[in-house]
Amino acid sequence: MMRTRPLKVALLGCGVVGSEVARIMTTHADDLAARIGAPVELAGVAVRRPDKVRGGIDPSLITTDATALVKRGDIDVVVEVIGGIEPARTLITTAFEHGASVVSANKALLAQDGATLYASAQQHGQDLYYEAAVAGAIPLIRPLRESLAGDKINRVMGIVNGTTNFILDKMDSTGAGYQEALDEATALGYAEADPTADVEGFDAAAKAAILAGIAFHTRVRLDDVYREGMTEVTAADFASAKQMGCTIKLLAICERAADGGSVTARVHPAMIPLSHPLASVREAYNAVFVEAEAAGRLMFYGPGAGGSPTASAVLGDVVAVCRNRLNEATGPGESAYTQLPVSSMGEVVTRYHISLDVADKPGVLAQVATVFAEHGVSIDTVRQQGKDGEASLVVVTHRAPDAALSGTVEALRKLDTVRGVASIMRVEGE
CATH class of the missing domain: 3.30.360.10 (Dihydrodipicolinate Reductase; domain 2)
Structure with a gap:
């Protein structure tokens, strides 16, 4: 049996992604209702420029007061697609405080202060979903x-x-x-x-x-x-x-x-x-x-981007959150139980591809090889080309700590026979 009272969605932002979310909610309303088990209603759209023409959206839904919209108390889901840190963070936590779950595409905020958002969602028994924050339509x-x-x-x-x-x-x-x-x-x-x-x-x-x-x-x-x-x-x-x-x-x-x-x-x-x-x-x-x-x-x-693909991910989350609300449940929250430290880049074990401009004379390769050996970096391959007193030397290393590889490059720069380090590129996927 389908519940007749609609679940109400507030949309924060109506740009490329937001306008597509609103369009799909309208054109696919029957399908969304069937998948959720209740109708879904767009209850308000917060924007910065209310005079802009937004086809397919009832003008009476447009507001510039995003705070009042998320505080209404009858909103079930707030969709945040405005981006940035503030006012997005405050609006999201305010939504939780007033009984709404949140679907966000805000990668910057989640990366910088996701712990605060998770804590607020958990405190108020709400969902935080963000499939659209990382790779658009790709389920990840x-x-x-x-x-x-x-x-x-x-x-x-x-x-x-x-x-x-x-x-x-x-x-x-x-x-x-x-x-x-x-x-x-x-x-x-x-x-x-x-x-x-x-x-x-x-x-x-x-x-x-x-x-x-x-x-x-x-x-x-x-x-x-x-x-x-x-x-x-x-x-x-x-x-x-x-x-x-x-x-x-x-x-x-x-x-x-x-x-x-x-x-x-x-x-x-x-x-x-x-x-x-x-x-x-x-x-x-x-x-x-x-x-x-x-x-x-x-x-x-x-x-991984664009209005329609990102809106697809947003609406997938809206469906999941709405189903949770009908079942009086919440989805997975933050899982940070391991509390593992994050190592520095210097500790990463990787490989380097290094291109050097060197003097074209005997002994250069031996000097370069000595620098690698002094820093504990093993050479995999070397390719050398020379002409008219100038030469290029391309070295690909075996795996080593990034700090050792970086130190090797700095030491190479100091050699009189090295005219310059043309490029440095890590090698991955092997």
Whole structure:
């Protein structure tokens, strides 16, 4: 039997994602009601610019007073898609205090202060769902915190930003430089006018913090995530990668230490073999590779951004939260029982691809090899080309602590025979 009193939803934000949430709620109202067991009603929409025309939304629902909307007391679910830290944090906790559960797409807030939101939700007996915060339409959060709850996850590695993947894919497939590829991404609407959050890795770092926290049942904040952007990646780096049978991706990597005593989370460009499933992820698509003890290797793939894909994830959470309310239950809350420390980047064991400009004369290779040996870093391969007194030396290392590899590079810079370090790239996925 379907309950006749509708569940009421308040929408905070009506931009690209919010307007699509409202549209789907309206056009698919009968289907949503059948799946939930009760009608769902859009009860209010908080916006900053009330005069903007919003097709398909009853103008009487529009308000600029978001606080009053979440305080109404008759709201069952608040959907927050305004982003940023404040006023989003206050609005979400206020919603909990007044008896509403929350569905959010706010990766920045969850990465910075998710513990506060979880605590408030638990205190007031409400749900906090956020599938849309990490990878758009890709079902990822729910599988990690529900489907794999009985397993031990050791590693999560993925492409979680469509803008950067589009840029790197164009550089790889066309030979374009970074700026040229960025200009194309901007023209097609994949990149914002200010792409800093994407290309400098801030967006991916927030998502890495969320993924690490769920995967390893410990609190990982944005400040715990090591971050490097991709603005220094060049066409020459792609040429070197191709010689190794690799491509370059901006990766979010979350790992549990081999002894299980700590975790790491990092975002940086890396070379990965063409044989790795992530290497074939093209255009603005996202993909996340999960390695679990019992389930083995799993990959989640699909569109990671955009109005419709993100709205799909939001509404999936709305359905789940509404079902919980009908059953007078709540879904999973924060799981941070392990309280594992987050190790520094220097403790991460990885590999380096280092390109050096060196003098083309006898003994250079021996000097370079000595520096690696002094820092306890083993060399895997060396490739050297020379002409007219100048030479390039490409060294790929075996796995070593990142601090040792970084120290090696700094020592190489001080050699008289090294004219410059042309590029440094980590190698992953092997």
